[in-house]
Amino acid sequence: MKNFGFLAGALFVALFTSCDQDIDLTADWQNIPIVYGLLNEADSAHYIRVEKAFQDQNGNAFLAALEPDSLYYQDATVRLLNLTTGKQATLVKVDGAAEGYPRDPGDFAQLPNYLYKVHSNNFPLEGGDEIRFRLERGDNLPEVTADCVVLSEIQPQGLFAGSNLDFSEDDDITFRWRAGDEARIFDLTLVIHYDEKLAGNPDVQSYSLEWPMVKNVKRSGSSATIIAKIFGLEFYKFLEASIEARPDATRILTGMDLVITGGGEAVEQYISIALANTGITSSQEIPIYSNISEGRGIFTSIVRTTVPDLQLSAESDNYLKTSTVTADLNFQ
Known part of the structure; x- marks a missing residue:
């Protein structure tokens, strides 16, 4: 499951230990989903992180960030659809800490560290498969989607x-x-x-x-x-x-x-944008890459x-x- 190098640095850490630190915790309240998912056809299980950006109604968003009820959707449904084969799977909500993926200390609640999981035998992947991520948040909100193509063996x-x-x-x-x-x-x-x-x-x-x-x-x-x-x-x-x-x-x-x-390609864009403003001509505002509809994050495939x-x-x-x-x- 674990990977090496930059791809394991920025992306693996984002998936298993972090939230979107670029979200302004003091901004006006919006229901903004934060999604990180890395699919690898060789993995025995696939995990996807789903969280939300928020504004505490009482104005103390930093304290609210330590409350799991403020960080996670309570009734979300997460699915993966293989557009190539037509197979669909509903992911199970698990505590990442119990799966061996504790969350790093920071501004956000460490326990529980909720992730959505599906075993590979229930949702097998092959190189070239086109996969769609689907998130239903409830409250008649628009469905959140993202697509990626599973990478073939190197x-x-x-x-x-x-x-x-x-x-x-x-x-x-x-x-x-x-x-x-x-x-x-x-x-x-x-x-x-x-x-x-x-x-x-x-x-x-x-x-x-x-x-x-x-x-x-x-x-x-x-x-x-x-x-x-x-x-x-x-x-x-x-x-x-x-x-x-x-x-x-x-x-x-x-x-x-x-x-x-x-x-x-999504990883390439993610890294290119992250490195875009590191030179002497860089701007003060660093752009953020996302391929998630209605939200932020990255849903993509890696191979090792x-x-x-x-x-x-x-x-x-x-x-x-x-x-x-x-x-x-x-x-x-």
Whole structure:
């Protein structure tokens, strides 16, 4: 269920732990739905966050935000409709905290952390399926809708379990993969696994580091093959910055997993707008992207592929052990 990189940062956090912090809590009262949903055909269950923006009638919206009755719809009905197959499912209201997704502390009530859930066996997804989100709020309010296309599987090129990665200290390393037309933007994360043993202690501790190698990679033109490059020395710099140099520690790199996460057009627009005003010519008012009718938020699809059990090439392994960048880490 969990993802990596920017797509797991802004979007995953929005889905499982947050509300729309850009809503003005002191504005005139309106019934504004806030919706976040990320569909992945590989997930065992699909979750959608549905909340509302509000104004407390007594004027203290910040106190009201701590009250679940003010934050959540009481009688909402949430459905997903597969426009490709015609199948429809009604989602069940669950407490995200009980599902392993607690809400971060902040301006909004932490418990309960309501989400709407459907198991994948009750609503199976396939790449290319067009899915419609439907929210009925009651009180004769308009139905809230949003559409997305389920992303197909990403296919790494030239890499498979057990492959060697060559992080040359003076050259780029290139990654290639193929993805369906609907996938528009990608993150690459390398999960690095190593064992550590301290002198005088027989116990071996295992650790994993997540290195966000490349973010926001966009496809070039209409090509189905996407290419990302990173300077090889960055691998060793990341390890140097992430692991404490200890003369009493010996370490062994046990393997690496390459995680490629892709997002569709809605994700691309969401990120582009979020980054639009970060330069010296940016305006004071940051625009907000939403593809939710009658409200705010994002309903979209993501896809994730993992290539496990990667190893370093002989040259890279030797550089890890002997270079001035990482020799003090005592990899054996």
